[in-house]
Amino acid sequence: MAQNPNRPISPHIGVYKWGPHMAISILHRATGFALATAGMMTLLWWLYAIATGPEAYASFQSYAVNAGSEATIWQSAANWFFRLLALGVTWSFFQHFFSGIRHLLMDLGAGYELTTNKTWSLLVFIAALSATGITALLVASRYMGN
Amino acid sequence: MGNGTGIGRVRGLGSAKHGGKHWIDQRLTAIGNLLLTSWLVFSLVVLPNMEHETVAAWLAQPSVAVPMILMLISIFWHVRLGLQVLVEDYVHEDGNKFAVLTILNFYVIGAAAFGIFMVAKHAFTGAPA
Numbered sequence: 001m002a003q004n005p006n007r008p009i010s011p012h013i014g015v016y017k018w019g020p021h022m023a024i025s026i027l028h029r030a031t032g033f034a035l036a037t038a039g040m041m042t043l044l045w046w047l048y049a050i051a052t053g054p055e056a057y058a059s060f061q062s063y064a065v066n067a068g069s070e071a072t073i074w075q076s077a078a079n080w081f082f083r084l085l086a087l088g089v090t091w092s093f094f095q096h097f098f099s100g101i102r103h104l105l106m107d108l109g110a111g112y113e114l115t116t117n118k119t120w121s122l123l124v125f126i127a128a129l130s131a132t133g134i135t136a137l138l139v140a141s142r143y144m145g146n
Numbered sequence: 147m148g149n150g151t152g153i154g155r156v157r158g159l160g161s162a163k164h165g166g167k168h169w170i171d172q173r174l175t176a177i178g179n180l181l182l183t184s185w186l187v188f189s190l191v192v193l194p195n196m197e198h199e200t201v202a203a204w205l206a207q208p209s210v211a212v213p214m215i216l217m218l219i220s221i222f223w224h225v226r227l228g229l230q231v232l233v234e235d236y237v238h239e240d241g242n243k244f245a246v247l248t249i250l251n252f253y254v255i256g257a258a259a260f261g262i263f264m265v266a267k268h269a270f271t272g273a274p275a
Contacts, residue, residue: 029232036225044261047214050198050205051268057198065196097183100176107173143196 020121028099031092039089065143090135095128172227178220185213202268211269215262222258226250 016022042064049060062068064086067079102120105111111120156162189210193200204210229250237243 032225032228033232036229040221040225040257044257044264047205047261047264047268050202051264054198057201061196093183097180100180104173104176104180138191 019118020125021117024099024102024121024124027095028103031096031099034089034092035096038085039092042086042089065139087132087136091128091132094131094135095124098124098127098131168227168230172224175220175224175227178216179224182213182217182220186217205265206269206272208269211265214265218258218261218265222254222261226254229254 045060046064049056062071062075063078063082065079065083067075071079102111102124105120111117189204190196193204205214230247233243233246233250237246
């Protein structure tokens with residue numbers, strides 16, 4: 001049966017103006033997926049490297065942290081790929097972490113007032129970006145010098 | 147809906163009082179993840195360096211290996227519950243949904259087993275020289 005494109009339809013996501021609470025909601029899902037795949041694979045790679053020995057650990061570090069001064073262009077490229085991935089995973093972790101705290105608080109019934117909800121959402125973004133920045137600076141200053 | 151057999155009477159009526167378990171488990175594992183990942187981040191920050199010797203000695207301690215294993219269980223359980231909802235929201239065709247959920251279960255159980263084995267092997271055999 002042909003549908004009349006002008007038929008009345010119930011309002012869906014598209015009718016709402018984007019706000020921080022909507023961004024945080026979909027980002028919770030997206031960052032959760034990133035952590036479940038890239039994040040956990042990296043964690044398992046790290047644990048495998050520790051348990052296997054210094055050579056496996058050095059290999060992990062050459063990809064994830066620092067390829068060293070004698071790296072070929074491909075090794076440097078792979079290193080930068082994993083550094084950017086690690087930065088993304090780090091931000092995903094803190095975003096999901098703080099957003100998760102917000103969800104647990106909302107599960108208690110708090111924070112549904114419009115202004116409170118908006119404030120909490122913005123706080124989550126600020127906290128996640130700050131924590132990611134601090135972590136990146138800490139890692140870069142401690143472990144990335146050649 | 148039938149009114150003869152037991153199964154006929156309950157078909158289409160929704161959950162058999164297990165509806166809350168998925169939701170509660172997701173929150174319980176979330177709290178576990180909050181505590182255990184906070185522990186991991188704090189532990190890594192206070193480690194003097196990230197050389198293999200240091201990290202291997204650190205991970206071999208029972209007070210580190212046990213929470214690490216607990217963290218892997220809590221996280222992968224949470225991953226299973228969370229990604230299950232994601233699949234159910236976006237994969238609508240029954241056959242595909244079944245296939246993707248099967249892959250998800252294989253992934254979380256396999257990956258968790260691998261991680262737990264690595265930590266246990268390391269803790270039981272000591273840091274390799």
